[in-house]
Amino acid sequence: MQNFPISYIEPVFRPPSEAHSLILPVTNGCSWNNCTFCEMYTQEQKKFRARDEAQVLEEIRLTGEQMIVQRVFLADGDALVMPTRRLLTILQAIREHMPEVERVSSYCLPRNLRKKSVAELKELADAGLRMAYVGCESGDDEVLARVNKGETYESSLSALEKLGQAGITRSVMILNGLGGTALSEQHADNSARLMNESQPEFLSTLVVSFPQGEARFRQHFSDYQPLNQQQLFVEVERLLQGLELRDTVFRSDHASNYLVLKGTLGADKQRLLALVRQAIEQPQQAHLRQEWQRGL
Secondary structure, three states, X not given: OOOOOOOOOOXXXXXXXXXXXXXXXXXXXXXXXXXXXXOOOOOHHHOOEEOOHHHHHHHHHHHHHHOOOOEEEEEOOOHHHOOHHHHHHHHHHHHHHOOOOOEXXXXXXXXHHOOOOHHHHHHHHHOOEEEXXXXXXXXXXXXXXXXXXXXXXXXXXXXXXXXXXXXXXXXXXXXXXXXXXXXXXXXXXXXXXXXXXXXXXXXXXXEOOOOOOOOOHHHOOXXXXXXXXXXXXXXXXXXXXXXXXXXXXXXXXXXXXXXXXXXXXXXXXXXXXXXXXXXXXXXXXXXXOXXXXXXX
């Protein structure tokens, strides 16, 4: 094969389920980049900017000449911040030069949909945008304020509803342990409430972690007390108990999690709750990940 036609600025991130997708950067970094728990785009070279449109279109053309692609993930942190016209241009180029592509997906910050109408999102869906990964992190307004998320329960719900009405599959992430010991119960309860009201197609949980230390996180959350392993399980149990989902694929299998959970809610709710209860009461029998097996 010729030289790979796409230019990347490291590090590059994508959801676990996009492991076999072509990563196509249309922006660099994250347009918000103020969440105190997130270290993904804090390096100087990841300062936010939209990539040159002509360069992106040329990369799409060259990639289409060199390989067969079935899935494309639009990077970096929130491609949907771009104007609808630019996104449509990119999606149309993908359709023209990579006709085998079955799905295009992207991360999505709720704030970036405030100025996009359902009709605009429907245009994007019709052009090939099939899935959006929405990092809600929590449904609790106090937790969201403490971590400087720049969102509220209502802004997250509005974004999820718009995406759903447009026919774009929603994959939502909630951060286990984000509220610490003091806010754990309301974090679980209001996150469940947000999911129940929006009924996303996919829901996953990750354990909050700080590879570079907690100093940045504690700027807004100085009294944060992290949850130990058992407390993390208790919080997940409370979240699951509160969920009243009709047909949502649930995953807690990211490398940050001690306990791997997979199922569909609500069909598998009781089975998943039983697994969590076993992890709480009999952790030695629960097939938990060891610390060396965990990571981001």
